[in-house]
Amino acid sequence: MVDLMGKKKYFFILSAVIIIAGIVALFVNGLQLDISFQGGTVMDIPLDSTQINQIYKGQTADQVKNSIITDAEKITSDTVNKIATAQLSNTYNSKNTTQTLQVLTVKIADKQGSLNDADLANLSTALKAKFKFTQNPSISNVSPSIGSELLKSGVLALVLSSLCIVIYIWIRFRIMSGPSAGVMAVLAMIHDALIMLAVYTIFKLPVNEAFIAAVLTILGYSMNDTIIIYDRIRENSKLLRKTNISELVNKSIIQTLNRSINTVVTVLICLLSILGFSMYYNIVSIKDFILPLIVGIISGCYSSIFIASPLWVLWKESQAKKKIRSKPVKA
Amino acid sequence: MNGKNVAKFASIVIIIAILTYIAYFGQIFGIRIPGANDIVRGIDVDGGIQATLTGVKTDGSAPNGDELDSARQIIVRRLDGKGITDKSVTIDKAKKRIIVEIPNAGNKVTDPNATIRDAIQTAMVRFYEVDNTKRDSAGNPERIGDPFAQGEDITGARYSVDQSGQPAVSLTLGKAAGNRFADITSKIAKDSSKGISIYLDETCVETAGVEETIMSGEAEIHGGGMTASYASNLAATIRAGSLPFKLQTLSVNQISPQLGRNALDVILMAGFLAIILVWIFMLLYYRLPGLLANIALLAHTVLQILFLSWTRLTNLTLPGIAGVILTIGMGVDANIIIFERIKEELRNGKTLRAAIDVGFKRAFTAVLDANMTTLITAIFLWFFGTDTIKGFAYTLGLGVILSFLTAVFISRLLLQSISGLNFAKHHWLYGVKTVAEVKKNG
Numbered sequence: 001m002v003d004l005m006g007k008k009k010y011f012f013i014l015s016a017v018i019i020i021a022g023i024v025a026l027f028v029n030g031l032q033l034d035i036s037f038q039g040g041t042v043m044d045i046p047l048d049s050t051q052i053n054q055i056y057k058g059q060t061a062d063q064v065k066n067s068i069i070t071d072a073e074k075i076t077s078d079t080v081n082k083i084a085t086a087q088l089s090n091t092y093n094s095k096n097t098t099q100t101l102q103v104l105t106v107k108i109a110d111k112q113g114s115l116n117d118a119d120l121a122n123l124s125t126a127l128k129a130k131f132k133f134t135q136n137p138s139i140s141n142v143s144p145s146i147g148s149e150l151l152k153s154g155v156l157a158l159v160l161s162s163l164c165i166v167i168y169i170w171i172r173f174r175i176m177s178g179p180s181a182g183v184m185a186v187l188a189m190i191h192d193a194l195i196m197l198a199v200y201t202i203f204k205l206p207v208n209e210a211f212i213a214a215v216l217t218i219l220g221y222s223m224n225d226t227i228i229i230y231d232r233i234r235e236n237s238k239l240l241r242k243t244n245i246s247e248l249v250n251k252s253i254i255q256t257l258n259r260s261i262n263t264v265v266t267v268l269i270c271l272l273s274i275l276g277f278s279m280y281y282n283i284v285s286i287k288d289f290i291l292p293l294i295v296g297i298i299s300g301c302y303s304s305i306f307i308a309s310p311l312w313v314l315w316k317e318s319q320a321k322k323k324i325r326s327k328p329v330k331a
Numbered sequence: 332m333n334g335k336n337v338a339k340f341a342s343i344v345i346i347i348a349i350l351t352y353i354a355y356f357g358q359i360f361g362i363r364i365p366g367a368n369d370i371v372r373g374i375d376v377d378g379g380i381q382a383t384l385t386g387v388k389t390d391g392s393a394p395n396g397d398e399l400d401s402a403r404q405i406i407v408r409r410l411d412g413k414g415i416t417d418k419s420v421t422i423d424k425a426k427k428r429i430i431v432e433i434p435n436a437g438n439k440v441t442d443p444n445a446t447i448r449d450a451i452q453t454a455m456v457r458f459y460e461v462d463n464t465k466r467d468s469a470g471n472p473e474r475i476g477d478p479f480a481q482g483e484d485i486t487g488a489r490y491s492v493d494q495s496g497q498p499a500v501s502l503t504l505g506k507a508a509g510n511r512f513a514d515i516t517s518k519i520a521k522d523s524s525k526g527i528s529i530y531l532d533e534t535c536v537e538t539a540g541v542e543e544t545i546m547s548g549e550a551e552i553h554g555g556g557m558t559a560s561y562a563s564n565l566a567a568t569i570r571a572g573s574l575p576f577k578l579q580t581l582s583v584n585q586i587s588p589q590l591g592r593n594a595l596d597v598i599l600m601a602g603f604l605a606i607i608l609v610w611i612f613m614l615l616y617y618r619l620p621g622l623l624a625n626i627a628l629l630a631h632t633v634l635q636i637l638f639l640s641w642t643r644l645t646n647l648t649l650p651g652i653a654g655v656i657l658t659i660g661m662g663v664d665a666n667i668i669i670f671e672r673i674k675e676e677l678r679n680g681k682t683l684r685a686a687i688d689v690g691f692k693r694a695f696t697a698v699l700d701a702n703m704t705t706l707i708t709a710i711f712l713w714f715f716g717t718d719t720i721k722g723f724a725y726t727l728g729l730g731v732i733l734s735f736l737t738a739v740f741i742s743r744l745l746l747q748s749i750s751g752l753n754f755a756k757h758h759w760l761y762g763v764k765t766v767a768e769v770k771k772n773g
Contacts, residue, residue: 046589094592101593117448117580124444136378136435139444139585146383146581150717157715164707172700210650213712213720217727220708221661224701228668231697259671262616263664266609270660273605274598274653283594285375289650289723293657 004253005246008310015191015307022198029201034208034288037151039144041108041115045127045137046101055132071130072106079126080119084108092281103282104131114143154212161216165189165223173230180315181233185226188300188308192222195299196292205291214292222300225260226308232256233309245316249309257305264301271297336751343744347630354636365640373648375719376595378435378588380443384451385428388576393427397570402578403429404567405531409450412534428581435588443585451580452532456572457481458508460515461528461538471535472528479515484508488569490562491551498562499553502569509548517544531572537565594649602656606632613663617670619760620746624666627742631662631733638729651722658730661705665698665738670761677763683750691743698739702731 035042047068056064069086076084086106093101106127108115115123120141127137166186173182196215200207232252240248271294278286353359357366374381386394386402394402399422406420406429419432431450433443457478465473487503504512519525520541529537539552552565609628613621635655639647673690681689709728716724750756 044587044590046587091590092593092597094596095589101589103590114582117451120583121445121448124442135589136441136443136585136587138587138590139583141580141583143581153715157711161708161711164711165704168703168707209717209720213650213716213723216708216712217657217705220705223704224664227700227704228697231700235693255675256671259667262667262671263661266612266663266667267657267660269608269612270605270656273608274601274656277597277601277604281593281597283597286594286598286649286653289653 002254003250004306005250005310005313008306008313011302011306011310015195015303018198019191019194022194022201025198025201025204029204031201032204032206033147033151034206034211035107035140035147036142036208037147037154039114039142039147041106041120041139041141043104043106043124043127043137043139045104045106045131045133046135047104047131048134049099049102051132051134052102055130068104068131072104072127075126075130076106076108076123079122080108080115082108082115089282091283100281114141150209154209158212158216162189162219165219169223172227180319181230181312184308184312184315185223185230187311188226188303189219189223191303191307192218192296192299195303196296199295200292208288210285210289211292214289214296217293218296218300222296222304224263225301225304228259229253229256229304229309230312233312245320246313249313253305253309260301260305264297267297268294333752336748339748340745343741343748344626347626347633347741350633350637351629354633354640365637367636367640370636370639370647371643372595373646373651373719373722374432374434374584374591375586375648376591378586378591379433380447380583380585381430381432381718382447382451382583383428383430383581384578385581386576386578394576396422396424398576399424399427399429401567401570402576404564404570405572406431406450408531408564408568410446413446413449415446429578435586444583447580447583451578455482455532456485456569457530458485458512459528459530460519461526462524463526463538463540464524469535472526472538474528474530478530479511480504480508482572485569485572488566490559490566493551493553497553498557498559499551500557500562500566500569502550502552504548504550506548512548512550513544513546516541520544529569531568536568595652598649598652598656602652602659605656606659609659609663613666616762617666618762619749620666620670620673620742623742623745623749624663624670624738626745627666627737628659628663630741631730631737632659634733634737635726635730638733639726645721645725646718647726648719648722650719651726654723654726654730658727658734662730662734662738664701665694665734666742668698669694669738669742674761674763677758677761683756683758683761687743687746687750691739695739698735702735705731 052064052068056067059067065088068088072086073084076082076086084106086104089103089105090100091103093099095101120139124137124139127133166182166189169182169185170179173179173185193215196211196218199205200211205211229252232255233249236243236248236252236255240251243251271290274286275290275294277283278290349359353364354366357368358364384402386399388394403420403422407418410418410420410431410433415433417434419430421430421432422428423430431447433446435443458480459474459478460476461472461474463472467473484505484507485502486505487501489501491499491501493499515527520543523540526538526540528535529539537552539555557565606628610625613624613628615621617624632655635658639651645651669690672694673686676686676689677683706728709724709731712720712724713728
């Protein structure tokens with residue numbers, strides 16, 4: 001049998017490295033907030049290819065792309081006097097599946113605030129006059145005040161539901177494996193949240209409501225693995241009274257390993273299908289939601305096997321040592 | 332025993348097949364039953380606009396609940412005027428906001444953003460003296476001169492009943508406007524060729540004759556077969572037209588119908604791929620129980636679609652669909668726990684029936700605990716999330732409950748009934764090669 005518990009320090013080190021890197025990145029890069037939290041304006045405009053070919057007649061494809069981007073940025077600064085970044089992407093075209101649909105994204109962020117009603121109307125009119133698009137664009141215009149409010153309620157949801165999960169675990173584990181197991185399960189939960197945050201700060205990904213929803217989902221779901229393993233430890237501890245703690249936990253992990261891996265595999269099959277499709281077709285809203293879930297599912301499985309269980313072994317072993325030391329010597 | 336088992340197995344499969352048919356086609360034997368196509372979709376899928384509005388008074392303070400309600404009335408009236416029938420205009424009393432939602436489906440909105448902008452412009456109510464013998468281009472009695480009262484001149488408008496007990500609207504005018512009102516009413520009282528018209532922006536909402544001279548600045552509009560709801564609406568409109576505050580948008584969220592449709596198609600393709608891959612995985616890894624888990628998984632997915640279609644507690648959003656797909660992956664979790672346990676028990680030399688019973692019994696508490704924590708998060712997401720996230724919270728919570736039902740009960744019934752059949756007794760079908768010869772503690 002593989003001795004996982006003997007290698008526990010390597011598992012701790014791996015997690016610690018990622019989390020510390022994440023904290024360093026938080027101080028260096030800061031936390032990037034999406035416009036839904038920080039306020040700003042984004043427009044996604046489905047372009048009409050025949051109109052675009054008309055407007056930029058005689059230019060090569062690359063020239064057309066560059067012209068669209070520079071024109072969009074110029075129009076924005078001319079009409080609303082704010083700096084915008086424009087981007088082009090190709091997405092799935094439900095109206096004509098043999099072709100892709102070109103989408104122009106114009107983003108005004110970086111704490112310039114949102115547009116007022118008149119500016120927003122002027123900008124969309126100006127862009128429509130230039131690019132002659134026939135489909136309604138998607139517009140998201142969020143004032144910083146409502147953004148920070150949304151952020152606050154997201155963080156509140158995170159804190160409250162974590163508390164509720166902790167209470168539930170405490171009640172359940174008091175009966176099952178003792179409160180110490182509950183403490184370790186909560187540590188594993190904090191570990192998962194920190195890993196997800198680390199990935200976002202290291203890669204400078206913007207945090208939005210989808211990210212908070214994903215963290216919440218993972219906190220609830222990754223508890224599954226931990227519960228299953230602890231349940232098995234409890235069962236085995238009745239059968240194998242003579243075995244030491246480390247061996248007992250190791251045996252329980254190996255016995256439930258198939259299950260731990262297979263459940264993650266089925267969830268990952270689903271999430272990777274969505275991620276693959278949304279990346280291929282540039283559907284940002286879906287991608288933003290799925291990516292943190294994937295990070296969290298992997299971290300959740302890892303933490304149940306390699307963090308929560310070894311931590312519990314450490315705890316039990318140190319308690320056992322204390323007991324031996326404090327045991328009065330009988331003459 | 333065999334006949335009974337076959338009947339049990341077949342009836343479960345037939346029920347699932349019928350539900351699948353209903354979910355897909357939305358009818359059975361010609362009877363309409365809502366299916367997948369009848370699910371109310373969110374504006375992030377069908378396109379539309381959602382705007383959060385706030386009011387700012389001239390002195391910088393926030394408007395009170397009554398004032399917001401008047402503003403709501405006026406927005407509804409203006410959107411009605413543009414032929415937008417399918418909409419929701421709600422008030423968030425705690426945060427003093429108005430939320431306007433116009434889905435694209437059912438409405439023909441060419442420029443949703445401009446529609447909202449027009450709907451929230453500060454309304455102005457104006458009172459005119461009119462000549463009933465002449466008509467203007469809109470077919471209304473022609474206005475004479477400038478309005479004698481407008482906006483904040485009207486200090487009150489409320490629903491009341493007149494002397495004969497019929498619905499009416501009571502008006503209170505400020506002092507200056509009251510004096511002008513007295514002059515006009517003394518001039519045109521009992522003159523049926525003249526009257527008074529009330530305009531909201533450029534729309535005539537009411538024309539009334541004058542019965543007597545009104546000196547007090549207190550007037551009553553009555554008669555003409557006004558219904559109670561008409562009178563209270565009219566009062567609210569007049570109040571709204573005299574609102575001393577401006578409406579502003581705090582956030583606008585407009586979704587392009589085309590981009591929403593694209594995203595829907597893409598995520599549905601991903602969903603189909605996901606369920607097929609999970610089916611293949613379960614079949615290859617768990618063989619016969621895997622096949623049964625797949626039937627239970629189909630039941631789970633179909634029930635979720637039917638629930639969404641029938642309950643209509645929330646709109647189906649893109650994260651909501653992601654939630655459905657995610658719970659497909661999570662849903663087989665319970666089956667995996669149970670089947671792994673059954674395998675172990677078989678390896679330990681238990682009989683098939685005993686192994687199945689122990690597998691389900693032992694795994695039950697673990698499955699329950701595991702689902703409870705996910706349910707807790709779903710509940711919090713429901714209460715704290717915005718509309719799109721609510722859609723996810725709903726499908727996640729519903730998926731967890733349904734998967735508990737299907738993975739534990741349906742697959743158990745299926746497995747118990749089929750394991751009674753002779754062909755199903757081979758351990759190979761359960762992914763176990765040899766049966767341990769030596770029994771534990773034996």
